[in-house]
Amino acid sequence: MKRTSFEQAECPIARSLDSIGDWWSLLIIRDAFLGRRRFGEFQKSLGLAKNILTVRLRALVDDGILKNAPASDGSAYQEYVLTPKGRGIFPILVALRQWSEEFSPEPCFATLLVDREQGRPVRKLELRAEDGRLLDGIDTMLQPNPPAKRRRRA
Amino acid sequence: MKRTSFEQAECPIARSLDSIGDWWSLLIIRDAFLGRRRFGEFQKSLGLAKNILTVRLRALVDDGILKNAPASDGSAYQEYVLTPKGRGIFPILVALRQWSEEFSPEPCFATLLVDREQGRPVRKLELRAEDGRLLDGIDTMLQPNPPAKRRRRA
DNA sequence: GGACGCGGTTTCATAATGCAACTACACAAC
């Protein structure tokens, strides 16, 4: 079967999906943002099989998204915490959340993403041009970036 | 095996993943944003097996992300085009792209997302508070939204 | 009307998933 890998793909989206594009990885990361750190916490919260969790955690560590921290509370067990690369996934989670809230047939508002300072819901993610104009999907395009330019960064 | 479904999940992120959380769906949607509409176009571009593409396209149509358009050029074949819900996925794609560009070990800049008017690269996605302050992951928190409040929207 | 391209469906081998049972270790109680 040989599940196709996008590790070498040219498209950055495909590359992202190679790291976090399977069923559980993003949910593990979401839980990590919620403060979960221990194997058992993930397992109980997500309800996935332990062998799968083992494989996923190892893959996320290998990808530099999580790292093993030696301890934290007294006990000599280890924990999984987000690296900077892992914390960089936050906008992706927000985008997924907002899409679901906007378009799901029966949206669920069990939780709300609020800003910590004021406790009010955040705005929608904004895509802006270099000069600050607010952009929509149709206002953008993909420009091929020729290899020459890429290397010499001219 | 019975692949677990998140259709009924409370978490909006899990719900999103239920629709677009598998290997190919997001890439199909990406291609749709690039203007591809025909079965054969997707198949050639993605290089996935035709049976898988059939299943994925049907699922995306069932989810209201794509819809079958009767024609477009002369020929009596049908096409797959993005619905409004499908176009709403754009920020997710941008987030994935930017994450890869920022954190990939050897980022690939084969293509650049530019704004159509000026041809310059877009900014990073911005998350803002209600009052316009720029927010980071740590500036936010998930607030449980009690069902009572949910219904009366008080 | 015959060849070809399009849009699939069918078939089959194989890899990923899910479940449950099992192991190894740390820590605590007795």
Next chain:
DNA sequence: GTTGTGTAGTTGCATTATGAAACCGCGTCC
């Protein structure tokens, strides 16, 4: 020190999804 409990996995097996290739009906082209 040994029994017990919880954590963090590993192993084995049944089930499902995936991928490759062959096949097929239909519309087009010439």
